[in-house]
Amino acid sequence: MSKLTQFQDFIRSNGKDLTGVDVPVVLSNEEAKLPELNFTFGWTIEIGVSEHEHGGHCPSGIKCGSASNAYDDANNKAKEYVSGQNSLFNDRFIKILGPDVAENFLIKDRGLKSAPETYVGSKVCYNCSGSGKQNCGSCHGSGSTSCSGCSGSGRNHVTRYENNRTVHTTETCSSCWGSGSKTCYNCSGSGKVTCRTCDGGGYLYFSYTIDGEAKRSTKWEYNTSDYHEWTSDYVKKTGLKIVHHLDDITEVDVKGALDGCTFIYAFKAKLPTLQFTANIDNVDTTLCFGGNKNSTHDAGGVYDPAVWSVAQKLAGGSKSNDKAALSTPAVKNIIEANETNTSIALLEENWVSSDIKDAVVSNYQTLVTQLKKQSVKGIAPKMIGSMFKFAFLFLTIGILFAVMYPTFTQETAYRMSVTQIPEWMLALVTMKFGLFGLPAWCNYLFIIGLFWLSYKGIQKWYWKNIGQGKIWLLALSLTLLVPHIGFTLYYNGIEVIQHTLEITNALMAASLLVGLYVVVIGTKLPNKWYTKVAGFIAGIGVYCGLHYGLFILNSRIGFIENHDRYPYEMLQSLRPGTLFMAENLIEWAMLTVIFAYFLTRRQFWLKAKTEVADYDSPVLLKSMNMEK
Secondary structure, three states, X not given: OOHHHHHXXXXXXXXXXXXXXXXXXXXXXXXXXXXXXXXXXXXXXXXXXXXXXXXXXXXXXXXXXEXXXXXHHXXXXXHHHHHOOOHHHHHHHHHHHHHHXXXXXXXXXXXXXXXXXXXEEEEEOOOOOOOOEEEOOOOOOOOEEEOOOOOOOOEEEEEEEEOOEEEEEEEEOOOOOOOOEEEOOOOOOOOEEEOOOOOOOOEEEEEEEEEEEEEEEEEEEEOOOOOOOOHHHHHHHXXXXXXXXXXXXXXXXXXXXXXXXXXXXXXXXXXXXXXEEEXXXXXXXXXXXXXXXXXXXXXXXXXXXXXXXXXXXXXXXXXXXXXXXXXXXXXXXXXXXXHHOOOOHHHHOOOOOHHHHHHHHHHHHHHHHHHHHHHOOOHHHHHHHHHHHHHHHHHHHHHHHHHHOHHHHOOHHHOOOHHHHHHHHHHHHOXXXXXXXXXXXHHHHHHHHHHHHHHHHHHHHXXXXXXXXXXXXXXXXXXXXXXXXXXXXXXXXXXXXXXXXOHHHHXXXXXXXXXXXXXXXXXXXXXXXXXXXXXXXXXXXXXXXXXHHHHHHHHHHOOOOOHXXXXXXXXXXXXXXXXXXXXXXXXXXXXXXXXXXXXXXXHHHHHHHHHHHOOOOHHHHHHOOOOO
16 A cells, blocks of 8 residues: 555544544645754853852862952852853763753753852851850850849848747848859850850851853754745654754854853754645645654644534534534544643644634634523523512511511610621721630631631532632621621520510411412412413412401401401501511611522523533533533
């Protein structure tokens, strides 16, 4: 089988695996090429002097007297290396860099070890001024310390019982024998100790080494007209793996550079290449293979028609076409490479051209935009409806609680509200009081701990991935609200127990408010509009019947004393509850907005995730931020 037939079969079979369709490539004009490439690259060596402090220890090296003399000698030697007068340093660098040159000309910046020479200098210790001694820290140079037995007075107060009476007197201190001081144990009375900075030597030692760093300097060239513009990029990516052999390795003299401190190498290499003319749908392109293993370095976009036949249907309005395109390996790999900013051979070797790649990505972004719009379609009216629903729910709960404990609700205005949280938190942070009777500084432990728990809890249990800014904002909000909610429930719960429960008032309020849910359910359950109207009328009938029944029972039981003013007294039973909700208007509004916003968004997000998951595309879930 000829190379031409072999490569044509490879392209067709590989293309079918990638795209799912046959790739009708016809190869012709097989031509072997052996272009000669020129490479010029190397390093610029930067040389500098580094200082190392050794304290009172003198390192091995060339002793140069003072530290300034050692520094000057090291810099003078570095200038010799830079000027090329001393080849030792340059030869050593060539030896270190040699393996990089021989194995791979895709060199990187290299940190180089110091030169063999070390210049050592000394200077008088700044701590002891060269004496090797410093004042004792225990006695501050005096040689003695105050007696701890008598606090330096020389005498001690003594109390004795003599002749049936208590006698107070003083006696000479037995520890210092009345002197009031004792010999310092640290310096044995001399007042001086060995200097810790120079270890008693009186001098500090510094060493100076000449260090180098190799900075990459590379230029790629080719000197044949029978080649393509992409050659230099391809050589950079593949390195010596594609080069048949290297010859004429020479060091180049670079004018204007730092003479011996710049190493530039010139190479000549040959790149064996097999080139074809590829015809796809009556369009010709050039396809090239290079290197000993026939690695493709320019496939001429031979998969463009096959990939585009699938990808052009993406985001066209058909879910089945979208799923088919996203499951096609070539389309899937192009999208994943773009989303993760990675390289794939399909694009690097030009099996698919950049124009097709851009078109595929554009269609995919259109699909993502369409799905994002669908995921929030109708969310505004749904959220408004939820706000009414939760507002009435919390109103009902609040009024029922208030009418059950009317004496408790009368004191609502005197309790801490959510508007006082900033003031409470400020007092907590400024440590004006301590939580749970603990020291005030423990407040910070509670705040930091609660913030950390909130942060980790949001990361783990929030239903979708959100940015760091939103996580911090939610964690801060929880840190502020959770203590308020917790303390409110705890202390108010204890206080509620001490108040009388009014069952009758609760039943009256429940009949007025909870009974309205019968009307809502009667309207919501039927599917068709005319049955909804019938359900609404039936709900009104049930609601009215409930209250008529309560009115008849009241004449016998008398839960409302003035039966003649039954409707008025019935509404009056709600008065404590309405006053309670008015006092807690801000809390009521906050609960309504929080529940309506988060629960509605979660409902829409879960619905959207179910629809997106049906595409069976991990990269689509990532683009929609739905991996979690």
